[in-house]
Amino acid sequence: MFTAFVFYLFAAVALAGALFVVLQRNPVYSALALILTLFAVSGLFFLLNTPFIGILQILVYAGAIMVLYLFVIMLLNLSREESILRAHRLQRVVGTLLGGLLLVVVAAVAIRQAGPGAPGSVPGAAPGTAEAVGRALFSDFLFPFEMASILLLAAIVGAIVMAKEDLR
C-alpha cells in the first residue's frame, strides 16, 4: 500500500516534470523541470531496491549534467530564442499523434508480455547495492569500464576543441 502510494507520487511528479520540459518555452524552466523529473525517477530507483543507481542518478544527472545545461543556457542568453511562434502546426500535430500511437503500442506490449501478476520488485532482495555493482563492474565488466573512461576522455577533448574560441 505504501509502495503503491510512493510509486504513484513519483510517477506523477516525473510525468508532470517531463510534460513541463516539452511544453515550456523558456529553456531555463525546462531545465529545472527536467531536474525535478530526474529526482522523481531516482526515487523510483530507490523503490526498486537499487539505491546505488539512484544516488548515481542524482549525483551525475541532476548534479553534473544539468548544471552544464543551465550553464550553457545562461551563457548563450537564450530566453528570447523561441518567443517567435513558428508555423509548424502540421509537424506538431503529426508528431504528437505518432508519439501517442507509439505509447499505445509499447504500453500494450508491456502489459501483455509482462503479465498483470508479475511482481515489480522482490522484497528483501537488494541487487543494487554499491557492493554488488562494484563487484560486477570490476570483474566481469572491467574492459567496458576502461573503454568508458577512454570515451569520457575523448568527449572532454572534443568538447574543449569545439567550444574553444580560436584554436591557434
Place this chain on the structure above:
Amino acid sequence: MTITLSHYLVLAAALFVIGLVGVFIRRNAITILMCIELMLNAVNLTFIAFASHMNAVDGLIFVFFVITVAAAEVAVGLAIVIALFRNRDTVNLDELNLMRW
C-alpha cells in the same frame, strides 16, 4: 494494490514518448538535447525495472554505462551548440540549414 513490472514499463514508455514528442515539436537545440536526456532516462528506468524484477545485476551495469555515455553526449552536444551559436547566432534548428540538402 501492488505495483507490478508493467506499471514501471508503462511509466517508462510514457516518459520516452514525451521525450520523443519533444524532439518532434521543439525547435530549440538545447531543449531537444534535454528531451534526449528524458528518453535515455526512460530507458534506464526500464533497465532497472527488469533488473530488479529478475534480481540480476547486469541491468544496473548497463544503466551505469548509459549514464556515462549520456554525460559524454551532453558535453559534446553542448559544445556543438556553443560553436553553432557563435557562428550563426541562433540555436533554432530551422535556421541551421547549412548541411541540409
